[in-house]
Every structure is written in structure tokens, then in C-alpha cells.
Amino acid sequence: MEVPTAAELLNDGTARQVIDAAWIDSRSDDPHLRHEEGGWIYMDIVTGAITALRATRGNRAEIDLHLPPEIAGSLVVGKFHTHPNPTADGWEPGPSGSDLAVDDMHGVPDLIRADDGIHLSGPPQRRGGLSGNAGYP
Amino acid sequence: MRGILDDRGCYVEEGIGATGMTAATIPTSPQLASDEVLRIARLDAERAYRDLRAYRIEIALEIDGWHVDFELKDPTRNGGGAHYLIDSASGVILRKRYEQ
Numbered sequence: 001m002e003v004p005t006a007a008e009l010l011n012d013g014t015a016r017q018v019i020d021a022a023w024i025d026s027r028s029d030d031p032h033l034r035h036e037e038g039g040w041i042y043m044d045i046v047t048g049a050i051t052a053l054r055a056t057r058g059n060r061a062e063i064d065l066h067l068p069p070e071i072a073g074s075l076v077v078g079k080f081h082t083h084p085n086p087t088a089d090g091w092e093p094g095p096s097g098s099d100l101a102v103d104d105m106h107g108v109p110d111l112i113r114a115d116d117g118i119h120l121s122g123p124p125q126r127r128g129g130l131s132g133n134a135g136y137p
Numbered sequence: 138m139r140g141i142l143d144d145r146g147c148y149v150e151e152g153i154g155a156t157g158m159t160a161a162t163i164p165t166s167p168q169l170a171s172d173e174v175l176r177i178a179r180l181d182a183e184r185a186y187r188d189l190r191a192y193r194i195e196i197a198l199e200i201d202g203w204h205v206d207f208e209l210k211d212p213t214r215n216g217g218g219a220h221y222l223i224d225s226a227s228g229v230i231l232r233k234r235y236e237q
Contacts, residue, residue, distance in 0.1 A: 036216065036237070060186050061237040062209060062216020081215055083237045089185075096217025096236035098209050110215070 001048055003126040006109035009050075009078045010118060015041050015111070018052040019080050023113045025057070026084035036063040038081030041111075042074040045130060050077075061085065062098075066106070068135045076108055076135050077126045083114040095121035107137045168225045169203070171196055177228050178205040182219040185235050192218045202231060 009015045022037035036058030042051045051074065055065055058081070068076045085091035093114035095103070103110040103122030110121040128137045175196060182189055191214075192207040202225045207218030217236025224231055 038215070058216070059191065060188065061218070061235075062191055062214050064211075064214050066213040085185075085235065085237050089235075090233070091185075091235045091237055092217070096215075098212070098217055098236070099215050102213065102215050 001045065001130065003043060003075070003077050003129050004050070005125040006078070006111065006120050006122075007124075009041060009109060009111060010120075012041075012050050014050045014052060015078065015080070018054070019082075019111060019113050019118070022054065022080065022082050023084075026082040028082070028084035028086070028115060034084040035059055036061065036082050036084060038063045038065050038079065040065070040068040040076050041078035041080065042071050043077045044074050046073060052080075055081075066102070070134050074134070075126065075130065078109045078111060079103075079106065079122075080111040080113065083112055083119075086115055093117075094119040107132075168198070169223075169228050171198075171203070173228065174203040174205060174223050174225075177223060177230065178207075178219070178221045181221070181230065181233065182207055185219060191216070198225060 018039065022039065026035060026037045027033040038058065039052055039054040053069060055063065063081050065079050065081060083093055087093050093116045095112055099121050106122065107127035108122060109125060112119040112121060126137055189207065191209055193210050195206045195208060197204045201222060203223040205221040205223060209216055209218060220234040221230055222232040
């Protein structure tokens with residue numbers, strides 16, 4: 001069994017659904033309440049089924065995703081978070097320098113939902129495949 | 138022409154004469170103090186980010202002006218801060234970038 005690529009996660013219904021829900025919860029339309037949301041994407045190592053967990057909500061421009069909860073029999077194969085601040089107000093929609101560094105360290109693709117679509121950061125798929133820790137490899 | 142930062146943190150330009158030798162060092166307009174530059178950057182960043190407690194600030198006077206960068210204190214978090222290039226004489230924000 002192969003771990004999914006970032007492109008495959010982008011087309012996975014479960015992953016897309018949880019990312020869309022996170023985007024709605026980010027309140028991107030509200031200048032006072034908008035904040036980052038995010039979480040982790042898992043793959044069952046027997047069935048290949050994709051599941052997801054949401055993290056505690058973040059702040060205006062940052063979120064803590066460094067400790068994914070473990071799910072028995074599953075591996076973390078991706079992570080996601082939102083960039084809710086509008087490009088029209090001068091905000092960068094894509095990954096920050098910190099995003100690039102942290103996502104490379106975590107070793108799984110990061111799907112970042114912004115107002116202009118979904119940006120990718122981190123490796124193209126979980127580093128090391130099925131090997132390594134159940135959380136980040 | 139090229140320039141250097143002197144020991145007071147002031148930018149001075151070096152002129153090259155017809156002989157190819159350095160002719161003079163010419164002080165340019167007065168520089169804004171770093172605390173005034175920080176105030177300019179902080180006021181703008183607070184409008185965009187509201188709460189700056191998650192950030193540390195890096196400031197450096199370079200040839201093109203003051204560079205002010207708000208970086209996350211915690212290197213394990215996903216996110217980003219504000220980055221500025223501020224005119225060292227007028228205090229005008231020449232360039233800014235809001236990362237998230």
C-alpha cells in the first residue's frame with residue numbers, strides 16, 4: 001500500500017470535506033473573528049481509508065499543528081490549515097516562510113486553504129512512506 | 138556610488154573621483170531612530186494582526202532602508218508575521234508583506 005500524494009489528498013472527498021468545513025469555521029468574511037483552523041489527515045494502514053481530525057482553533061495568522069493525536073492503526077499522511085485573511089487587503093495567501101520550514105520538518109503534505117484556492121507546502125507525500133512514527137514520520 | 142554604515146549607524150555614500158580614488162564620504166539625510174521605526178511598523182502590524190504577542194521583532198538598517206520583521210516566537214507553529222521595508226529618512230513604509 002502506498003501513502004497518498006498531496007494531489008491525491010486534494011481529490012479525496014473526506015479530505016476536501018474537512019478542509020471546506022475548516023474554511024467556513026475560519027470566518028474569513030468577518031474582519032474581527034477570522035482565524036486559522038486546521039488539523040490532520042490519516043490513512044488506515046489496512047484498509048487505506050482516509051479520516052481526519054481537527055486541531056484546536058488557531059489565531060489571526062497562526063495555528064499549532066505540531067502534535068497530531070494518534071489513531072490506532074492509522075498514520076498521519078497530511079495536514080491542513082486555513083489562511084483566512086484576504087489577499088485584497090494585502091495578505092499573502094500561500095505558505096509563509098515558517099509554514100515552509102515547519103511543514104518540511106513535519107514531513108507530510110500541508111494543504112493550505114486560502115481565498116484564492118488551496119496551496120501546497122511540505123513534501124509531495126509522507127516522507128518515508130509507511131515507515132516511521134504513527135504521527136509525523 | 139556605494140555606501141557604508143558608519144559607527145553611528147548612519148549611511149554614508151562614498152564618491153569615486155576621476156582618478157578612481159575615493160574622493161570623499163558624504164553624509165546623507167538624517168536617519169530615523171530604531172525606536173521610531175519600530176513604532177511605525179508596530180502600529181501597522183497591530184492593525185492587521187491585532188495581537189502581536191506571538192511574535193518577536195527583528196530590525197536592521199540596510200542600504201535600502203530599515204527592515205523590520207515580525208517572526209513567530211514558537212518555531213513549531215504554522216503561521217507568519219508582517220515584514221516591512223521602511224525609508225530610513227522619511228519613515229514611509231516602502232514595502233510590506235503580511236504572511237499568515
